[in-house]
Amino acid sequence: MSLLLNPEQTAARLPWAPLVDEIDALLRDDSVSVPPRIVLPMAGQASLFAMPACDARTAMAKLITFTPANVGTDRPTIQGDVTVFDVATGVRRVILDGPTVTARRTAAVSALGARLLAPNVDGPMLIVGAGVQGRSHIEVFAAALGVRDFRIASRRRASAEALAEVARAQGLRAEVVDDADAALADCPLAATCTPAQDVALRATPRADAFIAAVGAFTPQMVELAPALCQHFAAHGRIVVDSRDADHEAGDLLQAGIDVGALPTLADQVRGDRAGERRGPVLFKSCGWGGWDLAAARLGSATTRT
Template identity: 30%
Template sequence: MGAEGELPQNLPLFLTDSDIAKLADWPEAIRAIRAAYRSADDEARTPGRIFAQSEREWMRIMPSVPGSGQMFGAKSIVGSFADGLRVSYLISLFDKDTADLVALVDGNRITGLRTAATSAVGASTLVPPMPLQVGVIGSGFEARSHLTALSHLVEFAGIRVFSPTPANRESFAREFEGLSAAGAVAVGSAREAAEGADLILCAARSRDESPTLHSSWVGPNTAIISIGSTTPAQRELPADLIGRAAVIVVDTYDEVVNGSGDMIIARAEGIDTDSVVVTLNAALSGEAVIDPGRGIRIYKSTGSGLQDIVIAEMLVNRARAEGIGTVLPVGIVTTRK
């Protein structure tokens, strides 16, 4: 078998973290995610995460061949404990027709962009077209990015935010005052943020991995976004709240149902989660019929390589159009087998 190959006609593009900051666009990200999840659902296109690790280093690979778009590839996340914990993210994109390397993209900001954009699309399947009272638990990056993304698809009647640090929740309320023409206020407890809310955004990790939201705070017709329980050890929603759910929309079926601590514990307590879980693809295609105004509706996410790849492709296309990024002086060969 020969080892000779062909260099690509177009050299690959490299996008830095600062390039991504210039190119990020919520409406475009939301459109890319919606298109990806409206394509035919095929688990073989986006398999589960691949892990490699030692006592000091670890690596996670998240591959995907989206049904939409012209590119496929993988996000690599690497970590080292040699000097505290240092983590890097790299997305590699290849052309579907030629298998040529198209781009290398710093994935640092993309994780937040794709997570919030997907949550906004997921929430849009669960809420009625009316102004909503929103309760936010958390005031960090995830809370800010999610509320911003949601504002492109959901109308707000009011925003209540809780963070354990008073200065942080007050700063958050000032930042989002007037978003979607709604007032934003800081409140003194997670319960105050959640009670009476039409939509609850859970975006704060508990230090002891206990749930950050309690079932008794949640009304009978409430939508919830849960993004903070992505491994078997993590907790965000209590089992009794999951047991009350009329529907749970998930971005990745196997990893949410079998890899989220919330769902694992709910099943261990005898709750039939299978009967209420539907995929985001089924929700968007109309295969699953959801009443957006009745019952407790939960969107639960662990993230996936599909989201990373379609957002990275969107950013690369914008970069080409706007002349942003660095064309690498070399490429890799593509061989015929």
């Protein structure tokens, strides 16, 4: 009998450090197969996402809705499920909460990117956006990379204050800042976790900066100013999470950058770092079914028979 897990139960099966390691392991697994995801546009700029993937032992299908109109309401923008199957028997093992999987795997991918690419992981870390992803990035960078000091910027100061309180309750240092661009000068680490409806970061980064940009995942969405993206291309390097970013990375596409020529996180994990150079690093994440498969592998491990 399969298990239907709620958000709390799903999170408990996806502890931060093991999830980061599972994503790393997945990128080294030659049996992984991830077809392009299906994105079905719906009314009101909403979308239905269908994302299947499998390896030699585990198969999963993620079905979620993304509803921008829910921003600012008590309804989540992402809703749905991740159903996990056993490849050998076809048996359904578990159904994980889709928004929880999305929140945790996205932040864990950023942490893996920082572990592999960041010139300086000492912090402080700037979090731009005080929603679910802002919180997830604070938690994973603290748990998996040991960052203890955070700066939080949000268009709604009340949201930033609330997230800062959550971070302090976890024993972390957290300060609300009004100007994200000004704070970037003091932060070697940053993550942009906004709804990506407008530019949220413009400032020139430090030479030892690592920025994970996760909010924009369509060609129309944007968080980073074009000049900022072009600065990374000229003076540092840009790495994308997967080849899906070639047609989804709105920040980079709107900056006129040839996304298809950029290396992926898999290239870094597998040691293919041709042309690598020093300087600030931009890690552009758009999402990929492989990240959900990594979460499915970890989240279903206790239900294998």
